Amino acid sequence: MAAPIDLHEVMEREREERFRTRWRVKACSSTACLSAGAGATIKAMEDLVERDDMVLEVQVIPTGCMGLCSAGPLIRMMRRGGDEADYRNVTPEAAVEIVRSHVLDEEPVPEYQLDTSMPFFTSQERVVLANGGVINPDRIESYVAHGGYQALEKALTTMKPKAVVEEIRKSGIRGRGGAGYPVASKWSLLAAASGKTKYVVANGDEGDPGAYMDRTIMEDDPHRLIEGIAIAAYATGANQAYIYVRAEYPRAIERLDRAIRVARRNRLLGRKILDTNFDLTVEVRIGAGAFVCGEETALMASIEGRRGTPQLRPPYPTEKGLWGSPTMINNVETLANIAPIISRGGDWFASLGTEKSTGTKVFALAGDITNTGLIEVPMGTTLREIVEDIGGGIPDGKQFKAAQTGGPSGGCIPSKFLDTPVDYDSLRELGSIMGSGGLIVMDEDVQMPDVAKYFMEFSMDESCGKCTPCRVGTVQMHNLLQRLCDGTGSKQDLRDLEHLCSVVRDTSLCGLGQAAPNPVISTLQYFRDEYIALIDQQEVVHA
Amino acid sequence: MSDTRTRRVAGATDSQQGDHPSGDNRFDLVDKHLKRARYEQDQLIETLHVAQDVFGYLSEDILIYVARALRLPPSMVYGVATFYHLFTFDPPGDHSCTVCTGTACFVKGADDIVQAVSDTYSVPAGETSEDGSLTLKTARCLGSCGLAPVVVFDGNVLGHQDTESTLELVAGAVGGGG
Structure with missing residues (x-):
């Protein structure tokens, strides 16, 4: 060796x-x-x-x-x-x-x-993206030169697995995939699970349209992800890990494959890592274009080579996951935060952001905005700072209308809430979600019922078909939205739409179905007049 | 079910004939992957990716071949292949035009681009034109939102496209447009 x-x-x-x-x-x-x-x-x-x-x-x-x-x-x-x-x-x-x-x-x-x-650069705080524009992603040496793999060495040689989990708990980090579940709680569950085989899975199935944070991490800093996975596996007693990547990201797949090979050659993966008694195998698994595979139980089915349909929870993956063994699924951005937390300490991380949403968040800023690109800001930064300062405002002298976060599971935030701090709880209160980090800015020309229809079409196409509320409900909601957008809808259609929103939300099997009505609910909440105007128009025509 | 080993896959040319029992050496590439994956059944999706890379699409014969190699029921292989959007069961056209319809591209008018190409070449999104010259596809998000709207033509990613520039692009390769 x-x-x-x-x-x-x-x-x-x-x-x-x-x-x-x-x-x-x-x-x-x-x-x-x-x-x-x-x-x-x-x-x-x-x-x-x-x-x-x-x-x-x-x-x-x-x-x-x-x-x-x-x-x-x-x-x-x-x-x-x-x-x-x-x-x-x-x-x-x-x-x-x-x-x-x-x-x-x-x-x-x-x-x-x-x-x-300019504020685009000065207002950012780069933790996850610290190596972007700095290292050459194809060379492990370049990553090491900027402090890479020192956190893994520190964890393996000076910390007990329990101490690693404790450090993560101190950091207060919550899952970056969207729901915001405390990371340390998930890690403790897997650490406590019994069984000889345990799995750690990195969720790189970034399916939200308008989001490309995870792709950038996987392509531009693959070793950061691998280091995070290795630390997570060490802390939880897992010896096998998978990185599940969308097939739409061939470059990420290629870079990760190579990074894994190089890490193994350097004894950062494989047997007796860095001459300790810790063994870990990491494999890349490729999706094939199914949004639902971002849901953890569907993702596991896909790794096993099956149709990616979700399962009812409990049992949670940490009890019974891949091939029946305890499994923990973390988002790619979450895992990219792990090495800095171990290197610089949980207290340092907790000092960033707000009390309940610590650290930073990466956003893919796109749409009707001057500066589009990838940004990273402390949690709690206001939407106004992101849109007006970092984003440089709306081009062509137009007015800001709404910001969409959370993709097809999220909602639209109108201009009166521009001063809301961006954190998990504030966004939820507004009827949207943090989501994985897509942030699409829309100007005055965008019609909100069209946006709702766009997302419903997405959810309808991507519904896996397993449970009826989501499979049938999304089609019916799309039909109603189509009629409303065409100007042929009635007041009864609007009532039916609202009723279906609550049925699908309350009775769908998995999180994706439950969240599918969100874009409709939030646009109805803030832009109801636009829906009404579409109906009135039709009634005027008929009169 | 007929024995796939003695049947040839449509589209195999003489130069591709060789030692593989099917008469089509492209199956060697699929075999190579299967061997490396130790014929593990959970490698089904990866194997289908390899097969589609090699053949361009998944014909019924290929699906049956993969099912036998992995000792899986053909119904399961068919079920998995049809579940995922990226697998295709028809031969692709000579040129492919993929318009991203992710949220950022949607906001910037990607739908108009799809409509224009579809109308000009009489090809519905997701299908191939009758003469087999052009496949028009839409993608959910290519993750190049900073460049919206994005069009991928024959593998080249092109940012900041509009209806005119896309039609010009397609006409340049496929011709026509009238």
Whole structure:
């Protein structure tokens, strides 16, 4: 058996590498920037370095997401031990100009420069995304150089499993998948469960349309997730773990597969991890396009190779999960928070955010907003700060109408609640949910009944068909919404719709069915006049 | 049920014929995956992914082949394959145009793009045109919401699309549009 990785030696080596050249160019090569042409930009810079013989002067480093996806491709020029300059919309020609100007003339290129003093950057607090735009996701050394796997080493060599769970309890972290269940409680349940085989599962089935936080973590910082899984498994006595990833994320699957292989080779996974008595196998399992598989019992059915239909709980997975053994399912973002909590302590984590919602939350900011991209803010940040400061407001001088959170299980928050702090409990009070972190901003042109219909169509398509209220109810609700949106609906249709909302909510088998009426309920609550207007219009026509 | 081992899968060309008992060497790739997965039954979804990658779609023969290899009832394999949206049972067109209809793209008018391509090429969303030149698909969310609306044409992800740019794109590859 090969010796395990020496984290401190790798760190030293990487530090030397960092100071090898006078300039380093970090180039965002996340999916959004690649779609905007980052591949050609990176190639142009590499060719330039080669052609102009700047190999000893400049190194080009592809990194994960820098955040401001709407301004991609993004690059960052970093001078050894000194200044940094960020650039946006960097075409291949611009990249050549920028690199030449910095390296030869020590001059920035204001034309493409990105103002990093704007609130989009200064109002964020990056814990989960700390490595975005910093490390090269394909190199474990790069992760280690920024403190990677030290939390795992600390846990395995200096902490008892119980102490790890205790630290998580102190942090107060709640599940980032949407429901906000205390993470430490879940961990204690699995730790207390009896049985020789126990499983830890990372839920990377990010099915909410408009959400891509988990994808970014899996693609841009795969080792962070693996480290979190390893710590969770150690704390709960599990020796087998799965990462369940949507098939729609091929790049995440590829990166995780490679990261797992590399971690195993370095004795960070496999047998006798870091020369301790802890063994852990991690495997990637791929979904095949079914929203319901984000629900934990359906997800387990899918891992077992079956149709992803949910089961009634109890028994909860921590009693009887995969193949009948105790299983714990955590969201990807939750697990990405674990290493920092162990490294810096639960008290540090609890000092971020609010009393009942600690830490930070990553949001995918999209829709009718100036700055779209991936942001991370302390829990309790107000919606106004997110929309107006970080998001830069609504473009084209239009008015903010609503923010949608929680995807098809969530709701729309109108402008009068812009000053609500974003945390689990406040959002729930408003009839929405935190969800996994999609945050879609809608301007005055968006018709709310259309939005409700859009989400109902989604829930109707994605209903797994196992229980009748959800299978039949979503179709009927969609029909009613279709009629209302077409302007052919009646007051009775609206009454039927409201009645169905409560039936489906109260009688569906799983959380997804129970939450399917939420977009309708919340738009009816805040934008009822728009529904009424659609009916009146029709009655006017008939008169 | 007929013996799949002696039947050929439609679409296999002569150059793909070889040593595999089915006469279609593409099954070797499926076999290779099955072997690596030690013929574990819980590898069904992964195996179907591999088969679809290799053949482009899942024909009845392929489903029966996978069922036998994993010692599963064909009804279960069919049930699983039809449950998940990503498995397809018809051969794909020469070109594929996928329009993201996630929430961000929806807000930015993705529905108009789908409608325009669908009308221009007389192909309903989720299907392939009659001449087999174009498959029009919609995706729930490609997770590139910062670039909404997003269109994926023949595997290339393109951001900030509108009806015009998408139709131009499709016409460039498929031709026509009139």
